[in-house]
Amino acid sequence: MSEHVISRAVPKLGAVAKPSHVQSRWLRNGLAKPNGKLPLFDSNGQRISDSTVQSCVRLGWAKPWFNIPLKKDWTVCKLTHLGRVVAEED
Numbered sequence: 404m405s406e407h408v409i410s411r412a413v414p415k416l417g418a419v420a421k422p423s424h425v426q427s428r429w430l431r432n433g434l435a436k437p438n439g440k441l442p443l444f445d446s447n448g449q450r451i452s453d454s455t456v457q458s459c460v461r462l463g464w465a466k467p468w469f470n471i472p473l474k475k476d477w478t479v480c481k482l483t484h485l486g487r488v489v490a491e492e493d
Contacts, residue, residue: 420462422489425455430464430482430490439482441465456480464489 422430429451433441444450456478459465464486471477482490 422459422462422464425452426459426464427490429455430459430486433465433482434487434490438468439487440468441480441482443477443479459486 429441429445433439436442441456442451453476456465460467460480463483465480466483467478468481469479471479
């Protein structure tokens with residue numbers, strides 16, 4: 404198997420990866436919130452995309468905190484220690 408195929412198959416570790424502008428903005432929002440709570444909506448009232456949330460969870464920058472019973476597909480997340488470090492660096 405070529406090295407290129409292997410590198411695509413293995414997810415990047417959060418300590419190595421650099422957040423995108425959108426990810427960074429979302430993570431920074433958790434710095435000022437109690438317990439590092441990350442918002443479900445941006446400053447314009449638009450819902451944070453699932454791809455942003457899932458990529459940050461996969462990289463270890465955020466972790467699911469609790470679900471909203473009336474909105475099964477909405478998960479409230481909070482910063483992890485690594486996520487806090489990444490958000491503060493950016």
